[in-house]
Amino acid sequence: QKEVEQNSGPLSVPEGAIASLNCTYSDRVSQSFFWYRQYSGKSPELIMSIYSNGDKEDGRFTAQLNKASQYVSLLIRDSQPSDSATYLCAVARDAGKSTFGDGTTLTVKP
Amino acid sequence: SQTIHQWPATLVQPVGSPLSLECTVEGTSNPNLYWYRQAAGRGLQLLFYSVGIGQISSEVPQNLSASRPQDRQFILSSKKLLLSDSGFYLCAWSGAGVTPLHFGNGTRLTVT
Numbered sequence: 001q002k003e004v005e006q007n008s009g010p011l012s013v014p015e016g017a018i019a020s021l022n023c024t025y026s027d028r029v030s031q032s033f034f035w036y037r038q039y040s041g042k043s044p045e046l047i048m049s050i051y052s053n054g055d056k057e058d059g060r061f062t063a064q065l066n067k068a069s070q071y072v073s074l075l076i077r078d079s080q081p082s083d084s085a086t087y088l089c090a091v092a093r094d095a096g097k098s099t100f101g102d103g104t105t106l107t108v109k110p
Numbered sequence: 111s112q113t114i115h116q117w118p119a120t121l122v123q124p125v126g127s128p129l130s131l132e133c134t135v136e137g138t139s140n141p142n143l144y145w146y147r148q149a150a151g152r153g154l155q156l157l158f159y160s161v162g163i164g165q166i167s168s169e170v171p172q173n174l175s176a177s178r179p180q181d182r183q184f185i186l187s188s189k190k191l192l193l194s195d196s197g198f199y200l201c202a203w204s205g206a207g208v209t210p211l212h213f214g215n216g217t218r219l220t221v222t
Contacts, residue, residue, distance in 0.1 A: 004153070031208045032208040032209075032210075034210050034211075036211075042215075042216075043200055043213040043214060043215050043216045044154070044200075044211075044213055045213070046210045046211070046212070049210050088153060088154070090154075090211075092208045093208070094208060097144075097156060097159055097169075098154075098156070098211055099156070100146075100153035100154040100155075101153050102151075102152050102153040103152075103153055
């Protein structure tokens, strides 16, 4: 079992729809959870971080964390073609060392 | 504001040749520094991390090494490259504690 697993994808949604990205992790003592966006050929950039159970909203993005279920998700509302990218889930336990999932590729069709 | 510089952007090297990738961070002191590698279509694999000058932890045994000669400089090296060393190499920094990573632009290495 991988330490961090994401929807294998690819995921395709129409413009304006909600995109839902899911991630599960195996290490119960993980403290911090991050979503990064990576455009093709570019380096990842942080879009959301979440540290406690519940929802965290930032603009069109909402991260959800359920530590009991070891599950973290990212919702993108009103999806835009510019949201088309690979989304990486990362889980950190200590000293900032993050373990990454393989990513889910999202395509938003105009 | 903090910035991270990584070079070169692309590199094509023959098998058996040496490697040196460099990364520097500006605008912060005593950052945690990391080298990650990403294979095509995959997630990021942590190679090395450092919490201070001369302090290097290796996550994956291999023919690569890392050094941190100055507080904000991190170097990835190899004496002899293998074909399997090809990939996208990313340097990153973070603050103290369990905080997000901030990545450089990456180096795409092709070993031929």
